[in-house]
Amino acid sequence: MIKLVLSDMDNTLIPLGQRVSPRTVEAIHAVLDAGVRFGPATGRDYVELSRLFRMHEECFMTGIFSNGKRVRLDGRYVSTTLIPHDQLVRIDQAIRGEKGMFLVCFPEETNLMNPAYGVGVSSAELAVFEARTVFNGGVVDEVPDIPFVAATIACTGGPERMARCQRIVAEAVPELRIVSPIPDWFDVMPKGMSKAASLPILLDELDITPDEVLVFGDAANDLELFGAVPNSVAVANAIPEVAEAARWHVGASAEEGVADALFEIAVAAVTGGTPDFMKE
Incomplete structure (x- = not known):
């Protein structure tokens, strides 16, 4: 049953x-x-x-x-389970120079007005994914030093860029893994x-x-x-x-x-x- x-x-x-x-x-x-x-x-x-x-x-x-x-x-x-702040910082640093890639962090404590932070990205770039995946976000220059329960990576450019993003993250932050639930988007998770x-x-x-x-x-x-x-x-x-x-x-x-x-x-x-x- x-x-x-x-x-x-x-x-x-x-x-x-x-x-x-x-x-x-x-x-x-x-x-x-x-x-x-x-x-x-x-x-x-x-x-x-x-x-x-x-x-x-x-x-x-x-x-x-x-x-x-x-x-x-x-x-x-x-x-x-929270994602350590230093690991999110390392992701941001690793992908910051990559066109079409940016990190989005979701705080442990949040509200309906602003549940996510787009790191090192323009409001226009973030808005594309806000509309597509249904969330509200704000733009910040660096990963805020607060507890985060989730993070994602936007990655435009097709399968080759997605594969490159996986390689970059695996090298920069081996404690984490990223999995793609939809095209151009990765979920960030601790290994295991x-x-x-x-x-x-x-x-x-x-x-x-x-x-x-x-x-x-x-x-x-x-x-x-x-x-x-x-x-x-x-x-x-x-x-x-x-x-x-x-x-x-x-x-x-x-x-x-x-x-x-x-x-x-x-x-x-x-x-x-x-x-x-x-x-x-």
């Missing part, structure tokens, strides 16, 4: 740049009302999730945030940190097993989590590697494929049956 549903956000639960639809919120409530916990497993953090869920906090009371750097259960954080690495924290807190968890995803940063649970689900727009790794498949994010599946999960939880998408 499924007791916990985790879903990636961008291009899984919602198309990139959009907010959660009323129908998807309804589907999440159906799951919660059926006694199944729901939460995001995402690179996004609390403030961004507040915006994407249109302030429906009940939809993300539990989940894996910031690619595993924060774990939330029933409205409280049970685990938080991932959505999958933080899943056992939730399992222990809830006293459940991996076979009682179902996960939706679409991108490379979902692959490790897919390998950690038997019930992995790819949306129709998932990259080929994720589609191949998934046990089950649902409709595309633009067609609210996850919402359709959530309604089926809710019915199955009440009746003791099996969701239709798991009968493939």
Whole structure:
């Protein structure tokens, strides 16, 4: 029986740049009302999730945030990992001279007005990614000396520039790794940190097993989590590697494929049956 549903956000639960639809919120409530916990497993953090869920906090009371750097259960954080300031400074120094590359840092404590800092970049350059990935940012010359729970790297110019960025960061800051959830964009993570690495924290807190968890995803940063649970689900727009790794498949994010599946999960939880998408 499924007791916990985790879903990636961008291009899984919602198309990139959009907010959660009323129908998807309804589907999440159906799951919660059926006694199944729901939460995001995402690179996004609390403030961004507040915006994407249109302030429906009940939809993300539990989940894996910031690619595993924060774990939330029933409205409280049970685990938080910060990115050391000196490591972010070294990233900035390493990519500062590279055209089209810049660092964006997300503070541990923030608000809806200014949840991110674009480092060494113009307001116009930052605005492109603000609009594309749905965040509000401010421009700074240096990495502020405050606690940061997440960071990303914007990298325009195609696959060759992306590969160069990975090489630069690996050499300058070997303690970190960067993973691309969408084109031209990297998530920055401590080595060993991932959505999958933080899943056992939730399992222990809830006293459940991996076979009682179902996960939706679409991108490379979902692959490790897919390998950690038997019930992995790819949306129709998932990259080929994720589609191949998934046990089950649902409709595309633009067609609210996850919402359709959530309604089926809710019915199955009440009746003791099996969701239709798991009968493939």
